[in-house]
Amino acid sequence: MRIRLLVLLLAAVAPALNAFAADPLPSWNEGAAKQAILEFVERTTTAGSADFVPAAERIAVFDNDGTLWAEQPLCFQFLFVLDRVKGLAPQHPEWRTQEPFASILKGDLKAALAGGEPAAAQLAMATHAGTTTDQFAGIVGDWIATAKHPQTGRLLTEMVYLPMLEVLEYLRANGFKTFIVSGGGIEFMRPWAERVYGIPPEQIIGSSIRTAYELRDGEPVLVRLAQLDFMDDGPGKPVGIQMHIGRRPLAAFGNSDGDLQMFQWTAAGPGPRFCLYVHHTDGEREWAYDRASVIGRLDEGLDEAQARGWIVVDMKADWKRVFAFEQD
């Protein structure tokens, strides 16, 4: 009986002991970026520290594309758009001659996007609206279960950055609540973000289209309308954060100029704050791009990060491993 008590007690404290013993960020090389993350978490979560922050205020926000998973050669949500145009084409014979659909069906992406913003919006609405929310969640869930990256051949859900998964886990183990704040579609991320990132639907913030409540044969549905509701990008990110969280983040993680206002908003809070840019410097294991890139441009943000002392992760130097599927 005495031994059983001891075992129970040890089982209860073991996780806490483990936290001290093991490296919570094993895919990070030793260096300034890793050290900055560890130090920030320690000083904001250690009782008695001058910078201690109560658990309820430990809010950490993460951009998704290019921050938690890859975004090259094009934003993964756009792969969904392409597949869905093809899938819906039989129901839309008019698309064979109507742009931008006709070019997509011919496989000519460049021509499809020659129409600029209006063409992109048309594609987004045709592929995201018109279903109920439940139907859309099913469509995205089915698609992501098998969707593969056009260059690596890996499942898109394998194209997530192992070092960032470790940061998410490490923050949560220290009482942080982790949110996604992405320019991507809120309902595009929810069906898989919990499984892949451990982030539940209520902690996903993203761009959205309007929905309307209807009773169809007595059955309530939310219908997805072809009207933009909210663009969660650039100056929209602090707006989305306020709308959904109502509390200023303690820490923000991003990779592009689209995250700059989220960082400014985060950094301007009183007390300790933390902003970290993932800088895509590794053309071998991932993709190297920044100031001149159309996708995930990091230009103004890089200057401001350097001027203000925000952390800039050099993926090539700071990450021991980028993807979980890499050989050790």
Next chain:
Amino acid sequence: MRIRLLVLLLAAVAPALNAFAADPLPSWNEGAAKQAILEFVERTTTAGSADFVPAAERIAVFDNDGTLWAEQPLCFQFLFVLDRVKGLAPQHPEWRTQEPFASILKGDLKAALAGGEPAAAQLAMATHAGTTTDQFAGIVGDWIATAKHPQTGRLLTEMVYLPMLEVLEYLRANGFKTFIVSGGGIEFMRPWAERVYGIPPEQIIGSSIRTAYELRDGEPVLVRLAQLDFMDDGPGKPVGIQMHIGRRPLAAFGNSDGDLQMFQWTAAGPGPRFCLYVHHTDGEREWAYDRASVIGRLDEGLDEAQARGWIVVDMKADWKRVFAFEQD
């Protein structure tokens, strides 16, 4: 040493034992409503039960006005509007002759509201827009710290229903995440809901006006604009729930027809679901109103509740105590 271990162990299991021993809803009289709440929580949270629901899906949504706190003789947020019109009047000399402000300043509420929806919207915008989000949180926080009920003389934050606080606490103790889904202003509730209800800002859903991100002398602010963003009432409630939570609630609590669509949406989910109307039947300890009331009308909802077997709480019979300040 053996004794110390035992003490530690007992301390660890004591809360669990307590949960069995103590009545989690002491302000509820024994009866069908109380029994229904206890039974629902037990069958959805007992491992091995056919109706067991994983913790991540235990979402409970609560209307605020008339469900968690009183709403008579008028919605408390309107008391804020009245006080703020008076507070802002010195900066708006034109209000002395301009309706609906002039009537408010003369104390003639009826005349002020004779202008209908447009007058109400004008009052709402004049008193809720034009500041930054941080300023507005401060204004509401300062106001609610001393705002008293016009009839009871109690602080508005004392006009909360003790039995409902117990339900909130009981649900959370059983792994439920509690949200407010109110027609009231999201930023009107956030400054005090955590202290009063134990519900953090990120779990408050409400009506909103638009905000815009700006740098003012290099300082980022979110400016509250005089434009309606979202009405979280009636058919808006399922829309707000999907936008903020992205998961269908397991349980919903309300008191008026404005909660009907939220109940329909909740009840239509697969597996066990729970909908509960607070019916204002106690004209002595609180206010008695339902089908004919302008504020918090419960008419269609009452019929549907009866037809579908939703729980209807008879405040007079089911609640041992309404407010914490009542004498035992």
